[in-house]
Amino acid sequence: MFENEVIKEIIEKYRVLWAIEHALSLMSWDTETYMPKAAASDRGIAAAELNLLSRKIMLSDEFTSLVDKAEKQEGLNDYEKGVVRVLKRAIRIYKAIPPKLLEELVKTTTKARIVWREAKEKDDYAMFKDYLDKIVKLCREIAEHLGYDEHPYDALLDLHEEGLRTRDVDNIFNAITSDIKSILDKVLSEGYYPREHPLERVKYDIKAMESVNREILDILGYPKDRARLDVSAHPFTIGMSIYDVRITTRYEGYDFKRSLFSVIHEFGHALYDLQIDPAISKTPIGSGVSLGVHESQSRFWENIIGRSREFTNAIYDILRKHLEFLKDYDVEEVYRYFNCVKPSFIRTEADEVTYNLHILLRFKLEKLMIAGEVKVEELPELWNNTMDELLGIKPSTYREGILQDIHWSMGNIGYFPTYTIGNILSAQIAYHADRDLGGLKNLVSVLKLEPIREYLKEKIHRWGSTYEPKELIRRSFGEDINPRYFIEYLKSKFLSR
Numbered sequence: 001m002f003e004n005e006v007i008k009e010i011i012e013k014y015r016v017l018w019a020i021e022h023a024l025s026l027m028s029w030d031t032e033t034y035m036p037k038a039a040a041s042d043r044g045i046a047a048a049e050l051n052l053l054s055r056k057i058m059l060s061d062e063f064t065s066l067v068d069k070a071e072k073q074e075g076l077n078d079y080e081k082g083v084v085r086v087l088k089r090a091i092r093i094y095k096a097i098p099p100k101l102l103e104e105l106v107k108t109t110t111k112a113r114i115v116w117r118e119a120k121e122k123d124d125y126a127m128f129k130d131y132l133d134k135i136v137k138l139c140r141e142i143a144e145h146l147g148y149d150e151h152p153y154d155a156l157l158d159l160h161e162e163g164l165r166t167r168d169v170d171n172i173f174n175a176i177t178s179d180i181k182s183i184l185d186k187v188l189s190e191g192y193y194p195r196e197h198p199l200e201r202v203k204y205d206i207k208a209m210e211s212v213n214r215e216i217l218d219i220l221g222y223p224k225d226r227a228r229l230d231v232s233a234h235p236f237t238i239g240m241s242i243y244d245v246r247i248t249t250r251y252e253g254y255d256f257k258r259s260l261f262s263v264i265h266e267f268g269h270a271l272y273d274l275q276i277d278p279a280i281s282k283t284p285i286g287s288g289v290s291l292g293v294h295e296s297q298s299r300f301w302e303n304i305i306g307r308s309r310e311f312t313n314a315i316y317d318i319l320r321k322h323l324e325f326l327k328d329y330d331v332e333e334v335y336r337y338f339n340c341v342k343p344s345f346i347r348t349e350a351d352e353v354t355y356n357l358h359i360l361l362r363f364k365l366e367k368l369m370i371a372g373e374v375k376v377e378e379l380p381e382l383w384n385n386t387m388d389e390l391l392g393i394k395p396s397t398y399r400e401g402i403l404q405d406i407h408w409s410m411g412n413i414g415y416f417p418t419y420t421i422g423n424i425l426s427a428q429i430a431y432h433a434d435r436d437l438g439g440l441k442n443l444v445s446v447l448k449l450e451p452i453r454e455y456l457k458e459k460i461h462r463w464g465s466t467y468e469p470k471e472l473i474r475r476s477f478g479e480d481i482n483p484r485y486f487i488e489y490l491k492s493k494f495l496s497r
């Protein structure tokens with residue numbers, strides 16, 4: 001795998017950076033799960049110090065000159081080229097953003113997160129808007145330092161999804177928006193997929209739901225000796241290595257699909273981390289290539305497999321066994337409950353049909369913010385009007401509108417489009433898997449999921465970050481990312497029964 005002597009030396013030197021990352025991941029997992037509340041401030045200091053150390057090592061003359069030397073080597077194989085690409089990119093980003101600016105962003109967002117939480121609780125946008133203004137200005141500065149060809153937003157997109165441009169995202173939304181709207185209209189007028197379902201209000205026993213989740217994870221193939229399931233306020237996945245991947249869920253005590261599908265979603269992320277080629281673990285290319293590709297894996301399992309009729313049929317008896325109240329609901333009802341469709345205010349609760357419209361709304365606003373074409377005072381009204389235009393509803397509170405997401409308070413502008421990349425890719429991958437495996441439905445209906453896991457491993461997981469996202473998709477599926485598959489998927493699931 002790694003034969004070039006310079007690359008081998010880099011990988012040896014990289015080991016300490018990997019170890020710091022490993023420690024930071026474990027610390028972050030602990031922060032979200034078991035850390036005593038009072039430890040937050042010290043934990044923040046410790047993490048900041050480790051990040052600084054990592055930056056120092058990466059930018060040391062010794063390390064950067066080795067990477068430069070590697071770049072000039074002839075005959076590097078794809079893995080070795082991947083190592084150079086990933087490190088060059090990390091060094092470029094580190095070098096471009098002045099430490100003072102980064103420090104200012106960290107300081108601002110640390111405060112802004114707390115203020116945002118309170119502003120959301122009190123439904124008070126005025127409390128938050130000056131922070132948002134500052135964050136937008138800092139992000140614009142960062143974009144200038146990073147550089148871009150066409151739109152300053154390109155620089156921020158690339159930060160979250162290597163190689164993604166504003167123009168790509170524009171093209172995707174141009175290709176799907178009007179179809180999504182017409183699919184939505186039809187689904188709503190047909191009424192087979194309900195807007196809401198009585199099961200959304202039914203309470204469950206948390207112990208029973210835990211048993212459901214554990215049994216579902218067994219079926220999906222979540223390896224107990226290399227992975228954990230815990231509880232946190234917001235579900236997430238953290239992979240320390242291919243031998244230690246952890247997911248979380250939450251138990252709200254009602255509307256059991258929320259916990260179930262968060263588990264299946266995070267399983268998709270976890271499987272990616274678990275199936276990376278052991279030979280590239282602990283190297284610069286030993287993790288998932290991007291947020292969008294990662295999200296494609298979670299959405300594939302959550303939506304395309306998890307919410308399918310075949311999967312619902314196959315797990316119905318397990319659900320019945322643990323959730324006593326399901327005796328009043330047959331499998332058809334449970335399937336419809338899993339697949340409610342309605343325009344709603346909250347992105348995280350949005351269904352498969354409407355979800356990307358929530359992303360489009362944010363994408364439109366972020367582009368204007370980063371271009372300096374809108375004032376923070378104007379954002380709430382712009383949010384509401386755009387939501388009306390896209391989904392036909394207008395929030396009456398900030399909490400259900402502009403204050404709903406944590407992302408901006410954390411300085412994550414340019415992040416949202418990776419969710420749509422994930423949704424689009426999940427359908428494209430499903431199309432190819434279906435064709436190459438001789439029918440996904442046949443496999444799912446008998447819960448024969450191993451060939452699907454193997455397929456994803458072969459096409460996506462094993463490569464880690466060897467290829468940049470666009471290149472990975474091209475190599476694995478012989479074509480570029482194509483949003484039409486997503487529209488075809490929606491049509492065949494929601495319009496042709």
Ligand code: MG
Nearest residue numbers: 265269295298
């Ligand atoms: Mg996710």
